[in-house]
Amino acid sequence: MATIKKINDLQSTEYELKKIFADAEDFLPLLGTDYVEFYVGNAKQSAHFYKTAFGFQSFAYAGLETGLKDRVSYVLKQGKIRLVLTSPLEKNGEINAHINTHGDGVKVMALWVDDATKSFEETIKRGAKPFMEPTKEVDENGYVIRSGIHTYGDVVHIFVERKNYTGPFLPGYKKWESHYNPAPVGLKYIDHIVGNVGWKEMNTWCNFYADVMGFTQIISFTDDDISTEYTALMSKVMSNGNGRIKFPINEPAKGNKKSQIEEYLDFYGSPGVQHIAVATDDIITTVAAMRDRGIAFLYVPDTYYDDLIERVGEIDEDVAVLKQHGILIDRDEEGYLLQLFTKPVVDRPTLFFEVIQRKGAQSFGVGNFKSLFEAIEREQANRGTL
Numbered sequence: 001m002a003t004i005k006k007i008n009d010l011q012s013t014e015y016e017l018k019k020i021f022a023d024a025e026d027f028l029p030l031l032g033t034d035y036v037e038f039y040v041g042n043a044k045q046s047a048h049f050y051k052t053a054f055g056f057q058s059f060a061y062a063g064l065e066t067g068l069k070d071r072v073s074y075v076l077k078q079g080k081i082r083l084v085l086t087s088p089l090e091k092n093g094e095i096n097a098h099i100n101t102h103g104d105g106v107k108v109m110a111l112w113v114d115d116a117t118k119s120f121e122e123t124i125k126r127g128a129k130p131f132m133e134p135t136k137e138v139d140e141n142g143y144v145i146r147s148g149i150h151t152y153g154d155v156v157h158i159f160v161e162r163k164n165y166t167g168p169f170l171p172g173y174k175k176w177e178s179h180y181n182p183a184p185v186g187l188k189y190i191d192h193i194v195g196n197v198g199w200k201e202m203n204t205w206c207n208f209y210a211d212v213m214g215f216t217q218i219i220s221f222t223d224d225d226i227s228t229e230y231t232a233l234m235s236k237v238m239s240n241g242n243g244r245i246k247f248p249i250n251e252p253a254k255g256n257k258k259s260q261i262e263e264y265l266d267f268y269g270s271p272g273v274q275h276i277a278v279a280t281d282d283i284i285t286t287v288a289a290m291r292d293r294g295i296a297f298l299y300v301p302d303t304y305y306d307d308l309i310e311r312v313g314e315i316d317e318d319v320a321v322l323k324q325h326g327i328l329i330d331r332d333e334e335g336y337l338l339q340l341f342t343k344p345v346v347d348r349p350t351l352f353f354e355v356i357q358r359k360g361a362q363s364f365g366v367g368n369f370k371s372l373f374e375a376i377e378r379e380q381a382n383r384g385t386l
């Protein structure tokens with residue numbers, strides 16, 4: 001017994017030391033996701049959609065009325081999630097070029113940091129390509145420092161240091177008051193944001209997150225894990241030190257027919273953000289509300305639920321209700337999760353959302369991949385792109 005105790009003590013000491021070492025080594029401490037910015041063709045109408053269908057609340061605004069000449073941005077909020085929808089007000093420029101190439105899509109995954117200057121310097125030192133030098137933005141509410149680096153495709157990470165700021169969003173934005181305020185649907189925070197990259201580029205970008213941003217790989221799926229009769233993909237999940245930021249990276253794999261990742265790349269024109277997973281504490285209520293408000297979700301056949309309890313064990317929810325909403329369930333060693341995927345929310349078959357409720361499980365629903373991808377293939381077949 002004494003020996004076992006000693007080993008346990010040693011192991012816990014080793015664990016503590018590793019933890020201290022890891023904390024000391026985290027050269028890019030991230031406090032959370034700050035905002036996600038989309039470049040869209042018509043920000044006013046997109047804002048209406050995200051308010052109506054997703055229950056986001058009017059939060060902040062910048063445009064002609066606040067002194068901007070070239071662009072307009074609507075900021076929406078729900079729980080801790082902030083979306084920024086930006087459209088150009090002129091015919092040329094990078095926003096137009098982005099929309100021309102990609103359609104509506106994610107430009108910025110902004111990360112909340114304590115020190116945006118250090119975040120920039122540390123990542124540049126490790127090989128990041130600069131997008132925005134550390135810049136101090138000031139108004140009557142204080143100041144924010146932002147800096148930015150490029151990641152896959154045309155996507156960038158902006159580091160946001162806001163500890164000296166008390167305004168609604170960022171300097172230059174005013175509070176957005178609206179008479180139209182549909183109720184929230186229960187979305188709390190961003191769980192993960194997934195990127196699709198090109199053939200054989202997954203490891204390149206995982207190495208980028210490891211070497212340049214200090215992330216570690218927490219999960220890996222090969223095409224054996226993620227393939228159906230027709231199509232395949234590979235995926236690795238990268239996480240920052242405190243686990244608050246998780247970026248899965250997908251690449252297409254060879255199958256008999258066209259991989260959904262390849263379809264994305266064809267339509268998006270480059271690597272980019274494939275889906276944003278948003279967390280809820282009550283997926284049934286959230287999904288029912290979103291469906292009522294016009295969101296279309298991927299359909300899984302009723303047979304998915306036939307042997308559900310045998311596959312995932314006892315769950316708190318009524319299977320009949322989950323089936324009615326088409327909600328998927330998966331279990332890992334730590335618990336289970338419930339998830340559901342929207343159809344693309346833009347015209348091109350590119351960006352979609354995932355709604356996820358975690359009940360202990362920290363994984364990503366690998367047990368659902370096959371059913372899910374078959375559902376996506378049915379959509380691809382409808383589009384004539386399988």
Ligand code: FE2
Pocket residue numbers: 192194275277354364
């Ligand atoms: Fe996901």
